[in-house]
Amino acid sequence: MKTVLSSQDASSTPVLDQALQNVFGNRGLVRNLNLNQEIHDDVSNMIDREPFASAASTNISRLVKRHVPDLVTFSHSVVDQMPWERESQVTLPDNQDQPVCEVKLFALIRSFVGHITTSILMGEAFAESFPGLLENLWTLDNNFVTLFVGTPRWIPSPGVSAGYAARDRLVHIMSIFSRAFTAWDDGIDPGIELRDLDDVSELVKERMRTFRKLGLSPGASGAAHLSLYWDTIEHTTKIIFWTVLHISSDPALLKDIRTEMFTHTRATRPSRRETGFPIDSPPQLTLDLEKVLKACPMLRACYYEAVRLHSAGISGRKLESDLTLSESAEEASYHMRKGERVMVPHGVYHNDPRYFSNTDQYDPLRFIVTDPESGAKRVNESVLAPFADGLYGSKGNSFNEKEILAVTAAIVSMWEIESATGDGLAVPGHKPTWGAFRPAKDVKVTLKLRV
Numbered sequence: 001m002k003t004v005l006s007s008q009d010a011s012s013t014p015v016l017d018q019a020l021q022n023v024f025g026n027r028g029l030v031r032n033l034n035l036n037q038e039i040h041d042d043v044s045n046m047i048d049r050e051p052f053a054s055a056a057s058t059n060i061s062r063l064v065k066r067h068v069p070d071l072v073t074f075s076h077s078v079v080d081q082m083p084w085e086r087e088s089q090v091t092l093p094d095n096q097d098q099p100v101c102e103v104k105l106f107a108l109i110r111s112f113v114g115h116i117t118t119s120i121l122m123g124e125a126f127a128e129s130f131p132g133l134l135e136n137l138w139t140l141d142n143n144f145v146t147l148f149v150g151t152p153r154w155i156p157s158p159g160v161s162a163g164y165a166a167r168d169r170l171v172h173i174m175s176i177f178s179r180a181f182t183a184w185d186d187g188i189d190p191g192i193e194l195r196d197l198d199d200v201s202e203l204v205k206e207r208m209r210t211f212r213k214l215g216l217s218p219g220a221s222g223a224a225h226l227s228l229y230w231d232t233i234e235h236t237t238k239i240i241f242w243t244v245l246h247i248s249s250d251p252a253l254l255k256d257i258r259t260e261m262f263t264h265t266r267a268t269r270p271s272r273r274e275t276g277f278p279i280d281s282p283p284q285l286t287l288d289l290e291k292v293l294k295a296c297p298m299l300r301a302c303y304y305e306a307v308r309l310h311s312a313g314i315s316g317r318k319l320e321s322d323l324t325l326s327e328s329a330e331e332a333s334y335h336m337r338k339g340e341r342v343m344v345p346h347g348v349y350h351n352d353p354r355y356f357s358n359t360d361q362y363d364p365l366r367f368i369v370t371d372p373e374s375g376a377k378r379v380n381e382s383v384l385a386p387f388a389d390g391l392y393g394s395k396g397n398s399f400n401e402k403e404i405l406a407v408t409a410a411i412v413s414m415w416e417i418e419s420a421t422g423d424g425l426a427v428p429g430h431k432p433t434w435g436a437f438r439p440a441k442d443v444k445v446t447l448k449l450r451v
Contacts, residue, residue: 089103126177137229211225231390240403
């Protein structure tokens with residue numbers, strides 16, 4: 001795996017090519033002009049580079065602190081609920097001493113994280129202007145594998161037709177965004193829906209300018225940008241769900257994580273005496289993201305273990321020259337020829353007992369090492385290498401990691417999550433997918449504030 005993925009004689013474009021053509025509908029200009037590698041390199045170079053890296057950290061912290069206290073609002077009226085609540089079937093049981101609600105955890109976290117990520121990448125005006133965006137993205141994600149293998153649109157299957165219809169609507173939305181951004185970038189009024197585009201991320205701005213420089217039409221630009229949008233949200237939403245669920249289902253681990261994070265992430269509520277008001281103040285969240293990243297090894301280990309157990313990533317390479325692979329003299333050698341494609345399923349490595357003991361158990365301690373001199377604990381992330389590829393590079397980039405750790409820390413600090421049935425939280429099985437696994441069934445939980 002390491003030899004193939006690091007080889008200078010292996011191109012990384014085959015998976016991106018096939019996804020752009022079959023899933024995102026871009027069979028035109030990008031493919032004909034062979035622009036995929038330039039677009040791919042642009043993303044992989046920018047996502048860990050300034051000014052995007054610092055701006056992303058600031059925006060992640062700002063949006064998480066603003067919205068996590070409203071993960072659920074305990075509002076009976078759908079009109080008064082937050083957008084992510086409306087998509088997750090929030091119900092309020094009667095006769096409760098304190099505000100409690102029942103909700104499908106995966107649907108809630110997926111929609112919540114989707115809204116935050118959309119605001120960070122595309123700007124808040126974009127997130128507000130297209131309320132059906134995420135629903136279509138989930139439909140596309142549910143049918144990603146079917147479309148990726150090239151299943152024709154005319155096959156009589158509800159999933160196929162729904163996947164193509166969702167893709168077409170998403171590309172249309174991205175095309176509107178492309179036209180509006182071009183006008184805005186030229187100093188022209190982009191229209192009332194997307195008038196304010198100042199908070200669009202530098203990553204997206206640079207991609208849009210690259211598309212324009214290369215002469216892409218709004219449709220081709222929309223399809224290419226949709227691929228990055230899906231690639232970022234797909235992984236982040238699912239891994240946050242699995243990480244939060246595993247931590248919440250283990251009382252001892254939950255206590256350790258909260259203790260570790262206490263000085264860096266904390267939920268508070270000012271008393272009536274402090275505020276001078278006769279009603280309770282809304283809860284508040286303090287979050288020092290840089291300290292969470294540096295000083296919370298167990299939280300980071302929980303994230304890595306969720307990736308190991310619940311990642312279905314596949315990397316692809318096209319060989320530019322002949323290649324021979326062997327792990328040792330005693331094992332078989334594999335001879336591959338120039339032009340052949342090599343597919344690397346990372347889940348096989350992550351579940352290999354030669355590298356991970358008790359592979360089916362969630363054990364974040366496998367990533368913790370202790371410094372023999374200072375006794376300090378740190379995370380050994382190299383155990384997870386090679387990390388799964390996304391369409392635009394490694395899923396282990398700093399943007400994904402910051403958002404996953406920030407949202408996980410905030411939810412665990414602010415909310416009590418318990419089984420709605422009272423039987424204890426159970427971790428469901430997997431549903432086949434691309435990227436990170438979806439749960440085979442959603443988990444019904446109760447949520448209540450800790451403050």
